[in-house]
Structure formats: structure tokens, C-alpha cells
Amino acid sequence: MDGSIDDKSEDSPSSSGSSQPQNLSTVVHTITAVPTAIPNQPVQVQSVIQPTQQSVIQAAGQIQTVQVEEDGEGHLVRTDTDIGIEKRREILSRRPSYRKILNELSSAEAPGIAKIEEDKEEEAAITSIQTTIPSYVQTSAGQTIQIAAANQNELTTQGLQTITMTNAGQGAVTAAAMPAGTTIVQYTQGDGSQQFVTVPAGEVQAYQIRAPSSLPAGVVMATPTGITSPQQLAEESARKRELRLMKNREAARECRRRKKEYVKCLETRVAVLEQQNKTLIEELKSLKELYCHKAETE
DNA sequence: GCCGAGAGCCGTCACAGCCG
DNA sequence: CGGCTGTGACGGCTCTCGGC
Numbered sequence: 001m002d003g004s005i006d007d008k009s010e011d012s013p014s015s016s017g018s019s020q021p022q023n024l025s026t027v028v029h030t031i032t033a034v035p036t037a038i039p040n041q042p043v044q045v046q047s048v049i050q051p052t053q054q055s056v057i058q059a060a061g062q063i064q065t066v067q068v069e070e071d072g073e074g075h076l077v078r079t080d081t082d083i084g085i086e087k088r089r090e091i092l093s094r095r096p097s098y099r100k101i102l103n104e105l106s107s108a109e110a111p112g113i114a115k116i117e118e119d120k121e122e123e124a125a126i127t128s129i130q131t132t133i134p135s136y137v138q139t140s141a142g143q144t145i146q147i148a149a150a151n152q153n154e155l156t157t158q159g160l161q162t163i164t165m166t167n168a169g170q171g172a173v174t175a176a177a178m179p180a181g182t183t184i185v186q187y188t189q190g191d192g193s194q195q196f197v198t199v200p201a202g203e204v205q206a207y208q209i210r211a212p213s214s215l216p217a218g219v220v221m222a223t224p225t226g227i228t229s230p231q232q233l234a235e236e237s238a239r240k241r242e243l244r245l246m247k248n249r250e251a252a253r254e255c256r257r258r259k260k261e262y263v264k265c266l267e268t269r270v271a272v273l274e275q276q277n278k279t280l281i282e283e284l285k286s287l288k289e290l291y292c293h294k295a296e297t298e
Numbered sequence: 299g300c301c302g303a304g305a306g307c308c309g310t311c312a313c314a315g316c317c318g
Numbered sequence: 319c320g321g322c323t324g325t326g327a328c329g330g331c332t333c334t335c336g337g338c
Contacts, residue, residue, distance in 0.1 A: 247323085249309060255325055256307080 244322095245310070248311085251324065252309070255323095259325085
């Protein structure tokens with residue numbers, strides 16, 4: 001091909017392909033500077049190592065400096081420089097999350113690629129209850145459950161609208177008795193979505209409501225104190241399982257969302273790069289013509 | 299209208315890696 | 319080291335579309 005760039009690292013970030021793990025992924029060549037019409041000027045090209053989904057590689061968005069030089073036969077040859085093979089291999093030792101990949105891509109990239117939001121809303125909600133709140137659920141007459149918060153202001157911010165609970169089912173936070181004696185502590189988040197935790201009725205008095213930072217937004221974990229009977233243990237483990245499933249459900253949703261966003265981002269990049277490639281080819285053609293024309297006239 | 303194929307989404311499980 | 323998180327894999331469900 002006329003004026004083609006011989007990319008010696010087509011499937012590997014390094015120009016010495018054999019020294020790289022086989023599953024090293026695609027290299028997305030991000031041309032950050034369109035070469036000017038100066039024939040012998042080395043062209044700085046930014047290359048973004050892009051791991052594929054299935055591969056065991058890591059460190060997407062690692063930028064390496066690549067030089068494109070003429071090889072003496074009119075071909076432009078890419079020669080990688082900066083990162084040593086060993087170091088790169090070390091960097092590539094773990095697959096990053098889609099969020100990491102995309103964020104690194106976008107930070108290494110010109111503006112235009114949106115970062116995956118760091119779940120700001122969720123974090124905001126968690127922040128408001130992040131520290132262990134010395135609050136207790138207590139049953140009183142008529143199944144009214146009240147949480148005495150050390151800092152009511154924290155509890156009433158974003159994540160949890162209201163923390164005083166009644167059994168009426170109308171309040172922002174309600175506790176409904178289950179037939180089997182289980183109590184569901186239900187509350188409404190700022191966005192209107194419902195969250196709940198199950199609490200065996202007999203244990204309600206002993207429950208401490210706390211909000212570990214690891215929980216999804218607005219989820220309050222009730223930690224029983226003084227569980228003794230096997231039945232309570234079973235209920236506790238069932239509760240834990242439910243919580244785990246719920247969190248994993250949410251995590252899977254988020255993961256899929258990030259994955260979609262990541263794929264979209266890649267598709268956008270492909271389109272941009274195809275366009276840039278076209279432009280470069282055109283430019284190369286015109287330069288060649290110019291050069292030939294000049295040679296003929298001399 | 300019925301049926302099968304294919305695509306897309308979801309929940310769950312398993313597992314690797316991270317972090318306190 | 320144990321708990322948590324992110325993600326691949328898998329199976330089930332639903333929807334759409336084309337062929338009959």
C-alpha cells in the first residue's frame with residue numbers, strides 16, 4: 001500500500017511481539033497529532049493499549065510513546081520506546097474494571113470521551129451515613145420503631161429521608177410485621193426508590209442499624225447482637241444471603257452498564273480513528289504527488 | 299396465528315483481586 | 319486473612335422477526 005505505516009506491533013503493545021503474552025490485546029492507535037507536511041520529521045503518535053474483555057490483561061490506557069520513522073524504503077515504521085517489556089508485563093498483570101478502563105482512556109484522551117460517572121449519587125447517599133451511626137432500632141408499644149440517631153442531621157440527608165419509623169406503612173420509613181414473625185424495615189430513598197432489610201421480630205430490640213460504606217446506597221444493615229439459637233443463626237445467614245444477592249444483583253447491573261458504556265466508547269473511537277486514518281492517507285497521497293511533481297520538474 | 303431462531307436483559311454463582 | 323467487589327459464565331425469560 002502506498003505510504004503505508006508498517007505497524008510492527010499490530011497485536012501487541014511492543015514491537016517485539018514474541019516477547020509479549022499471546023493474549024495481549026488490541027492496540028488502539030490514537031493519533032493525537034496529525035503529522036505536518038515535514039517528510040523527515042518523526043511523528044509522535046500516542047498508542048493506547050486496549051485490553052479485550054476476555055483477556056487477562058490489564059492497564060488499559062497505558063500510554064506509550066511511539067515514533068514513526070522512515071525505514072529507508074519509503075515506508076513509515078513504528079518503533080515503540082518508553083515502557084520496558086518487563087514493566088509493561090507487570091502493568092498488564094491484572095484486568096481492570098470497565099470503569100477503570102474507560103476512565104483511564106478518557107484521561108489519556110482528548111476531551112470528548114465521557115468518563116463513567118463514579119456513581120456520585122450513590123456515594124453522596126453513602127457519605128451521609130458512612131460512619132457507623134450509634135443508632136438503635138427499638139420496638140415500643142404498637143410496633144412503632146424509632147431510631148435514635150446520634151446525629152439526626154446525617155441521617156436525614158440525601159440517603160435516608162426520614163428515620164423515624166412507624167408501622168403504619170405511610171411514613172418514609174416503615175416497619176411491617178411479616179407473618180412468620182419477620183419484620184421488614186422499609187425506607188424510602190431520596191429518589192423515591194424503596195429499600196428494605198428484614199429483621200426477625202424477636203430481635204428488633206437488639207438491632208443496631210449501621211451503614212457500612214460497602215453497602216449500596218441507602219442500604220442499612222441490621223446487625224443482631226446476642227444471637228443464640230440455631231434458628232436465629234439460620235435466619236441470620238438467610239438474611240446475609242439475601243443481602244449478598246441484592247448487592248450482587250446491583251453490582252451486576254452496574255457492571256453491565258459500564259460494559260455497555262465501554263463498548264460504546266470503543267465504537268466511537270473506532271469511528272474517529274477510521275476518519276483520522278482516511279485523512280492521513282489522503283494527506284500522504286497529496287504529499288507523494290507533490291514530491292513526484294517536484295522531482296519531475298527538477 | 300404459530301413456531302423457531304436470535305438478541306437482549308436479568309439474576310445467580312464462582313472466582314480473582316483488593317483492602318482493612 | 320476474611321469480607322467485599324467486579325466481572326465472566328450460565329441459564330431462564332421476553333421480545334422481535336422471518337418463514338410457514
